[in-house]
Amino acid sequence: MPIQSFEDLLLHELKDLYDAEHQIVKALPKMAKTVYSSELKAAFEDHLDQSQQHIRRLEQVFETLNKKPARETCEAMKGLIAEGDETMQEKMDGLLKDAALIAAAQRVEHYEMAGYGTVRTFANLLGYHEASQLLQMTLDEEEQTDKLLSQIANGVNVAAMEEVAAPRK
Amino acid sequence: MPIQSFEDLLLHELKDLYDAEHQIVKALPKMAKTVYSSELKAAFEDHLDQSQQHIRRLEQVFETLNKKPARETCEAMKGLIAEGDETMQEKMDGLLKDAALIAAAQRVEHYEMAGYGTVRTFANLLGYHEASQLLQMTLDEEEQTDKLLSQIANGVNVAAMEEVAAPRK
Numbered sequence: 001m002p003i004q005s006f007e008d009l010l011l012h013e014l015k016d017l018y019d020a021e022h023q024i025v026k027a028l029p030k031m032a033k034t035v036y037s038s039e040l041k042a043a044f045e046d047h048l049d050q051s052q053q054h055i056r057r058l059e060q061v062f063e064t065l066n067k068k069p070a071r072e073t074c075e076a077m078k079g080l081i082a083e084g085d086e087t088m089q090e091k092m093d094g095l096l097k098d099a100a101l102i103a104a105a106q107r108v109e110h111y112e113m114a115g116y117g118t119v120r121t122f123a124n125l126l127g128y129h130e131a132s133q134l135l136q137m138t139l140d141e142e143e144q145t146d147k148l149l150s151q152i153a154n155g156v157n158v159a160a161m162e163e164v165a166a167p168r169k
Numbered sequence: 170m171p172i173q174s175f176e177d178l179l180l181h182e183l184k185d186l187y188d189a190e191h192q193i194v195k196a197l198p199k200m201a202k203t204v205y206s207s208e209l210k211a212a213f214e215d216h217l218d219q220s221q222q223h224i225r226r227l228e229q230v231f232e233t234l235n236k237k238p239a240r241e242t243c244e245a246m247k248g249l250i251a252e253g254d255e256t257m258q259e260k261m262d263g264l265l266k267d268a269a270l271i272a273a274a275q276r277v278e279h280y281e282m283a284g285y286g287t288v289r290t291f292a293n294l295l296g297y298h299e300a301s302q303l304l305q306m307t308l309d310e311e312e313q314t315d316k317l318l319s320q321i322a323n324g325v326n327v328a329a330m331e332e333v334a335a336p337r338k
Contacts, residue, residue: 079248
């Protein structure tokens with residue numbers, strides 16, 4: 001679809017995020033299953049529920065614009081998830097892998113923060129205030145998830161360092 | 170290389186960022202050449218200089234750890250840059266393309282913010298304070314670049330909307 005107006009550009013960006021969220025929903029159960037820390041497992045499971053809600057919220061956004069929800073392959077998210085997959089397949093201590101998976105997940109969150117920041121701004125400029133508010137809600141939640149992952153990392157990183165220095169019997 | 174310690178994980182993440190910065194340095198001249206807004210062009214050119222400095226700074230970090238600088242393919246950055254390439258190839262109004270390229274560039278900045286945040290934290294935990302300080306400097310600069318892009322977007326977005334409504338003769 002050619003991009004001929006600012007609204008086309010907004011739609012293009014929304015389709016990218018709609019695809020990205022679907023990719024995340026597919027990847028998260030595997031990540032939650034892989035991790036060692038129960039706190040991190042719960043965070044990934046909660047974020048799965050949240051991402052499913054973000055998909056529904058994007059569908060609401062498309063609806064407010066009188067458009068059908070559609071996906072456009074998000075190449076960046078494919079790369080981000082490929083990196084996470086590589087990490088999951090590495091042979092390494094469980095807590096060390098948790099630290100690596102938090103790093104991968106925070107990159108995903110940052111992608112979403114940049115993406116939702118852009119569409120929120122575009123929707124606002126175009127006067128689509130309902131859409132803008134919905135997108136701001138998701139942006140806020142992505143930022144909270146990123147902060148939560150940083151908090152969990154504090155504990156996991158220290159535990160991983162101690163664990164590697166004195167491994168479980 | 171197997172990841173058996175927290176230091177191995179730090180090195181793995183540093184190699185990912187070292188590769189990412191090289192990919193960015195390769196991509197930016199094309200982006201600077203493509204854009205319509207002179208302000209955005211200058212921002213991309215400045216960020217090219219900055220990214221070259223980030224490469225040198227990563228080399229200093231490897232040095233403080235007594236390791237040789239090395240790259241490990243950053244799949245996520247490949248995806249991010251592929252998205253930017255797609256945008257550059259789209260047939261669209263110059264200012265509209267600028268708005269799309271800012272969106273792509275902010276996703277790149279966010280990847281780097283997440284990545285440098287992680288290695289700064291890891292280096293700090295491991296007691297590599299010089300490395301941690303160097304990485305914090307780069308993190309601060311990535312955050313500043315992201316803010317600058319948001320500022321430029323304010324002007325570009327409005328100009329793009331007006332332009333599309335009343336195109337240049």
